[in-house]
Amino acid sequence: MSVDKGSFGAGELAKRAxxxxxxxxxxxxxxxxxxxxxxxxxYRQYSPSALDRVQLVRRALAxxxxxxxxxxxxxxxxxxxxxxxxxxxxxxxxxxEVETRLRDLTDLRNELRTMLTDWDKRLSQRGQGERAHLxxxxxxxxxxxxxxxxxxxxVHLTKREKKGSSK
Numbered sequence: 001m002s003v004d005k006g007s008f009g010a011g012e013l014a015k016r017a018x019x020x021x022x023x024x025x026x027x028x029x030x031x032x033x034x035x036x037x038x039x040x041x042x043y044r045q046y047s048p049s050a051l052d053r054v055q056l057v058r059r060a061l062a063x064x065x066x067x068x069x070x071x072x073x074x075x076x077x078x079x080x081x082x083x084x085x086x087x088x089x090x091x092x093x094x095x096x097e098v099e100t101r102l103r104d105l106t107d108l109r110n111e112l113r114t115m116l117t118d119w120d121k122r123l124s125q126r127g128q129g130e131r132a133h134l135x136x137x138x139x140x141x142x143x144x145x146x147x148x149x150x151x152x153x154x155v156h157l158t159k160r161e162k163k164g165s166s167k
Contacts, residue, residue: 007036007045017054024054031071032057034078064094 027033073083122132
């Protein structure tokens with residue numbers, strides 16, 4: 001419930017913004033949300049613009065900005081500056097990080113495909129009740145490093161790797 005007309009208590013702001021009151025306090029400590037004035041009984045009184053600010057912070061966090069980055073650019077903006085170029089550069093760096101993670105995930109997916117192909121072969125070649133040593137194959141020699149650098153089409157083990165894995 002609002003403490004004064006046009007202002008929100010911490011609980012109401014948190015509810016409207018979909019965050020906890022602890023999150024609001026954290027945002028204040030980090031500098032992305034201005035510390036609000038307090039009522040006579042000590043309760044925080046947030047202005048209506050605080051809801052917009054919290055929503056802006058949540059959207060920015062969702063696309064990869066950090067609270068520290070936001071604090072820096074919002075401080076400049078709140079002082080009348082225009083940190084648009086910096087925001088653009090930060091977003092560009094976020095995109096680059098996402099692209100790197102996507103490449104890493106693609107490599108991992110390919111590694112897992114290769115591993116499963118190898119494991120299927122091991123399972124088909126084992127005798128009844130015989131162990132295939134699947135987990136042990138994860139640390140066998142340089143196999144993991146080799147998988148990290150192989151292409152999907154290059155899934156065959158070299159003669160040396162085959163000899164090492166049959167022991």
